[in-house]
Amino acid sequence: MPDRHVTRSGDDYAEALSQLLPQGQAWPRDEGSTLMRVVRGLSQIWGVVEASASKLLEVESDPRITLDLLPDWERNWGLPDPYYQEPLTIGDRQKALVQRMTIEGAQSREFFIGVAAQIGYTITITEYRPFMVGLDRCGDNRVYGDGTNLMYSDTFVRGWLPVYDPQGNPVALDEISEWPNYGLGPDTNRHYWTVHVGTSRLTWFRCGGGGGQTGVDPHLRIGLATDLECLLNRWKPAHTQIIFDYSGLTNGGSMAGTP
Structure with missing residues (x-):
């Protein structure tokens, strides 16, 4: 209460x-x-x-619902981030403020997936490594799903590992899996990782605290995940580079409420 x-x-x-x-x-x-x-x-x-x-x-005094003092809260926490390329609703700004105040930082896949979920995105992550003689094999080393959930295969490396599709989901029957490695190349390939963004950014107009502003915000704003890109690039390990993949994008996402 x-x-x-x-x-x-x-x-x-x-x-x-x-x-x-x-x-x-x-x-x-x-x-x-x-x-x-x-x-x-x-x-x-x-x-x-x-x-x-x-x-x-x-x-x-509550950063989750503040309105009049939101600019003061943001100024003290270094927000809004200058990297953002599009306007944010009051609700987006409140979420960004709470996240900036509570985030602790980490380098695991779970941390970055959780960070994305806090601002309304569902993502999967693919990590890479260079080709390794004795572990990998030449040719197309992807596999086709056999209908089991979760399927395991020894095609990737020695030992049995779970197999996923390009979006990080279990491989369905006759569906092709993700590449298990980045192929031939320099050892710096291991410093790249791909973030697969599954939903587009849909910002719906909402009235009331944390909603839209009449005469400022449109009924619906559609855009790429520029706020997500900014956030992950800020918290990623400094020696790595993120590749953002929108090839599997759907319109099922929602940032400021679902109509």
């Missing part, structure tokens, strides 16, 4: 201030009297101040 704070209205302050006035016929407490109208009018500003203070404590 979100924090709730006692918030007094302008009328509450008017009631309290009226109790501090002198007693007597010259200081009437009747609701319709001129004196009480003046007191009530002058007290409204204090209700506004207290409501603003409560909003700061209940809403703006």
Whole structure:
């Protein structure tokens, strides 16, 4: 449950201030009297101040839902990232802020897949190594699926390893698998890895906190995963290079809500 704070209205302050006035016929407490109208009018500003203070404590102190102080949060955490090439909705900016505050960093496949999932992307990763005599064989060393889930094969290297299709899924019957290595080439091939992006970036307009801005955001914005590319390039090992693969792209993704 979100924090709730006692918030007094302008009328509450008017009631309290009226109790501090002198007693007597010259200081009437009747609701319709001129004196009480003046007191009530002058007290409204204090209700506004207290409501603003409560909003700061209940809403703006939470980076997940902050609106008015979002630019201040971003400035303190080095956001928005200058690498982004397209505008982000308020919801996207809130997600980026929370991720920047909570990310710890790692170099495993699971870490990068999880980072992508936090901002709404489903990805798979292919890593490479150069051809190794005694382990690999010449020719097409991909295999065809036999219908089992999960299929194992000794075609890749000595020993039984799981076989996947180019999108990182189990190989279906008669479907061809991914290449198990990068083929002939220099040993620097091992410093490359491919991120297969399975869905396009669909940003739907949404009203309310974290949604779109009327007159600014369109109903739907479609784009490549530039925010994902920025994020992964920032956190990848410095000696590696990412290849982004959009060949299996579908339109099933959604970033700012699903219609």
